[in-house]
Amino acid sequence: MLLVLAMTVIAHTMWAQVNLVPKPQKAQWQQGNYVLNGQVEVAYASNDLKPAADYLCRALDQAGVQATAKAGKRGQVCLSRGRGIAKSGYQLQIGKEGVQLKGADYEGVVNGVATLRQMLLLSKNEATIPLATISDAPRFGWRGFHLDCSRHFFTVKEVEELIDLMALYKMNRFHWHLTDDQGWRIEIKKYPKLTEQGGWRKYNNQDSLCLKLAREEDNSDFLLPKDRLKGEGEVSYGGFYTQEDIRQVVAFARQRGIEIVPEIDMPGHFLSAIEQYEGLSCFPEIGWGAVFTTPLCPGKDRMIEFCKDVWKEVLLLFPYEYVHIGGDEVPKDNWERCPDCQRRIKEEGLKDEFELQAWFIHQMEQFLNKNGRKMIGWDEILEGGLSPTATVTWWRTWVPDAVAQVTAQGNDVIYCPGDPFYLSQREQKSDLRSIYEYNLLPDRLSEKQKKHVLGVQANMWCEWIPTRERMLYMFFPRTIAVSELAWTKPELKNYDEFYGRLTDQFAMLHRLHVPYRTPSLDGFYNTNAFVHEGTLRVECKDPLATVRYTTDGSFPDKHSTQYSGPVKVDKTTNFILRIFNPEGRADEMTRADFVKQGYLESVANVPAVISPGLNAAWYEYGGVKCAEVPTAPFKGNYDVADVCIPEGVKGKIGLVITGYLNVPADGIYTFALMSDDGSWLKIDGNMVVDNDRPQSPHEEVCQQALRQGLHYFEVRYFDSNGGMLRLWVFDEQGNRLNPADIYRH
Numbered sequence: 001m002l003l004v005l006a007m008t009v010i011a012h013t014m015w016a017q018v019n020l021v022p023k024p025q026k027a028q029w030q031q032g033n034y035v036l037n038g039q040v041e042v043a044y045a046s047n048d049l050k051p052a053a054d055y056l057c058r059a060l061d062q063a064g065v066q067a068t069a070k071a072g073k074r075g076q077v078c079l080s081r082g083r084g085i086a087k088s089g090y091q092l093q094i095g096k097e098g099v100q101l102k103g104a105d106y107e108g109v110v111n112g113v114a115t116l117r118q119m120l121l122l123s124k125n126e127a128t129i130p131l132a133t134i135s136d137a138p139r140f141g142w143r144g145f146h147l148d149c150s151r152h153f154f155t156v157k158e159v160e161e162l163i164d165l166m167a168l169y170k171m172n173r174f175h176w177h178l179t180d181d182q183g184w185r186i187e188i189k190k191y192p193k194l195t196e197q198g199g200w201r202k203y204n205n206q207d208s209l210c211l212k213l214a215r216e217e218d219n220s221d222f223l224l225p226k227d228r229l230k231g232e233g234e235v236s237y238g239g240f241y242t243q244e245d246i247r248q249v250v251a252f253a254r255q256r257g258i259e260i261v262p263e264i265d266m267p268g269h270f271l272s273a274i275e276q277y278e279g280l281s282c283f284p285e286i287g288w289g290a291v292f293t294t295p296l297c298p299g300k301d302r303m304i305e306f307c308k309d310v311w312k313e314v315l316l317l318f319p320y321e322y323v324h325i326g327g328d329e330v331p332k333d334n335w336e337r338c339p340d341c342q343r344r345i346k347e348e349g350l351k352d353e354f355e356l357q358a359w360f361i362h363q364m365e366q367f368l369n370k371n372g373r374k375m376i377g378w379d380e381i382l383e384g385g386l387s388p389t390a391t392v393t394w395w396r397t398w399v400p401d402a403v404a405q406v407t408a409q410g411n412d413v414i415y416c417p418g419d420p421f422y423l424s425q426r427e428q429k430s431d432l433r434s435i436y437e438y439n440l441l442p443d444r445l446s447e448k449q450k451k452h453v454l455g456v457q458a459n460m461w462c463e464w465i466p467t468r469e470r471m472l473y474m475f476f477p478r479t480i481a482v483s484e485l486a487w488t489k490p491e492l493k494n495y496d497e498f499y500g501r502l503t504d505q506f507a508m509l510h511r512l513h514v515p516y517r518t519p520s521l522d523g524f525y526n527t528n529a530f531v532h533e534g535t536l537r538v539e540c541k542d543p544l545a546t547v548r549y550t551t552d553g554s555f556p557d558k559h560s561t562q563y564s565g566p567v568k569v570d571k572t573t574n575f576i577l578r579i580f581n582p583e584g585r586a587d588e589m590t591r592a593d594f595v596k597q598g599y600l601e602s603v604a605n606v607p608a609v610i611s612p613g614l615n616a617a618w619y620e621y622g623g624v625k626c627a628e629v630p631t632a633p634f635k636g637n638y639d640v641a642d643v644c645i646p647e648g649v650k651g652k653i654g655l656v657i658t659g660y661l662n663v664p665a666d667g668i669y670t671f672a673l674m675s676d677d678g679s680w681l682k683i684d685g686n687m688v689v690d691n692d693r694p695q696s697p698h699e700e701v702c703q704q705a706l707r708q709g710l711h712y713f714e715v716r717y718f719d720s721n722g723g724m725l726r727l728w729v730f731d732e733q734g735n736r737l738n739p740a741d742i743y744r745h
């Protein structure tokens with residue numbers, strides 16, 4: 001009997017498990033299917049659920065099933081509210097007689113609809129879904145995504161497509177970055193020039209970089225869409241949303257349970273408005289400073305009124321609890337020189353320009369609170385004092401205490417640290433895991449502080465993202481990991497199992513014609529050393545994709561050699577590999593250098609006194625070339641146990657980390673050097689890893705053949721704004737070596 005029972009359980013899990021993401025809290029799969037056929041009626045038990053029913057009908061239509069919504073409790077699918085279900089949660093019962101979906105609230109019902117949508121899309125036969133009982137609710141209430149429509153503009157249709165996709169992953173907050181230096185995108189009737197002029201620009205350096213990338217990477221996703229250009233001769237780029245457009249998008253999102261958080265970034269990042277209306281900045285001279293643009297002038301009452309006028313119209317369009325005020329990256333030098341700003345500082349009894357910024361933010365917050373809204377700002381709003389009611393989006397990875405600080409003061413926080421939640425950064429091999437395993441509630445937060453963590457969001461800054469294709473490609477698959485991080489309880493999560501479920505998700509995205517990034521090819525490194533013969537092995541996670549390669553330096557195209565098994569080489573060979581999706585769409589290229597080399601001999605004359613660790617010399621270096629680092633003013637020496645930025649080193653950082661590498665046995669060693677910005681690794685004076693360029697976090701993995709014994713070791717590093725540095729060393733068997741064993745100085 002026991003055996004029979006055990007077998008039944010195994011059979012149950014084998015029958016019809018659907019690889020849903022995010023993983024539900026509780027799912028029981030039963031034998032058999034329910035077929036949605038004929039004219040499906042989606043019944044809604046109360047009128048407020050009609051939009052959810054319409055939304056499900058549309059999803060059924062997309063799956064080739066004709067469906068209509070009707071009031072009442074009888075239909076193949078019935079939507080209703082249920083008692084005893086956790087907030088935003090749902091219960092889904094798919095039986096032989098039909099589908100019962102009960103939600104705790106409207107959001108709960110649409111979360112259940114998202115599950116049904118995935119079942120339909122993952123099913124081989126779209127109208128067939130497995131019998132199941134699912135009971136589910138989110139871990140966090142804030143499951144956000146963000147889109148910057150200023151740097152590059154996205155049409156209403158494109159924004160709606162994104163919202164619809166995010167709803168499929170049960171994301172529920174859309175942080176819409178509507179204004180910035182490069183373009184004002186939301187119509188404000190009182191100030192029409194904001195969009196008439198501020199919504200358009202001559203090609204800027206972001207546009208030209210996109211065009212350059214299109215060429216260099218042979219990728220048309222970087223080309224500027226024609227419908228965003230106007231004029232003849234000197235063309236303008238831009239676009240904006242009318243208030244009617246905004247209402248349409250808000251309604252579209254609301255139907256899918258998604259609240260929109262509009263961001264009007266101030267008092268910095270405001271050039272697109274300052275250029276159109278006089279008297280908003282400290283001085284008439286405006287434009288770009290060393291890094292940022294001229295900010296608003298908090299000394300001028302007219303400016304405060306202008307901002308309130310803008311917010312008045314924005315608030316009418318977005319009927320939600322939260323709005324985002326930006327508050328990031330504000331240069332203070334104008335304020336130091338401006339008589340109006342200095343008068344304000346004096347009158348209000350403020351200490352300095354940081355308090356002036358806080359004063360301005362508080363003015364805006366009071367206004368927003370008076371209008372029944374809660375204010376969110378980037379974590380810079382901590383500087384100069386945080387008001388008791390503001391919520392913070394933490395983005396500066398290099399200010400790791402921000403979450404502890406904000407929550408200790410009793411304020412709410414939303415995680416979106418640049419590493420790894422800025423999905424506009426190129427995806428690194430380790431990103432999916434870093435996102436998936438990110439600890440949003442670390443032990444160092446008290447239980448009380450943990451209650452102030454609202455959740456997490458994925459941010460998409462579009463300086464170098466000019467098209468729908470590039471935008472979706474950057475969002476997926478990393479957003480899938482964000483969704484499960486935000487939704488699923490940690491005890492139900494397992495990265496390897498999640499990674500396995502992704503294969504079905506890729507098939508689903510492909511079915512929806514969503515460009516996504518195939519995870520980095522595996523099986524080789526950037527540089528692969530061999531002494532006699534090398535073998536290129538390629539593992540590709542996506543079974544729908546094909547891999548093609550060249551060895552003559554040209555970009556692989558759809559006629560290049562297809563990889564079909566290990567390729568052996570006996571001389572130095574530089575492969576360029578490229579993934580093609582089933583429609584022939586080319587993905588990004590990967591380099592794999594196979595380098596024939598001899599072993600580097602160990603150092604003959606080792607000094608007598610030698611101890612574990614390395615020496616890190618800090619130079620005050622603000623440039624972007626490893627070779628120049630030691631020419632900058634020397635700041636001090638630090639003993640470090642591993643390759644890292646020593647504690648206490650900040651601001652302008654140039655490092656020269658030196659010592660010996662203690663190699664345990666003759667062999668080929670692997671060095672994974674990750675840095676933001678640039679770095680290099682030299683062994684015995686030979687360049688082993690060349691990561692020497694300004695960049696966001698990037699990992700290069702290279703090999704070198706080494707004899708047993710000590711080798712001269714040098715890592716150089718520079719960083720221009722918020723950095724990281726890490727080196728992992730692996731032996732021939734793939735074991736990571738302990739820094740205490742391998743570093744000497």
Ligand SMILES: [Zn+2]
Nearest residue numbers: 282297338341
């Ligand atoms: Zn001023």
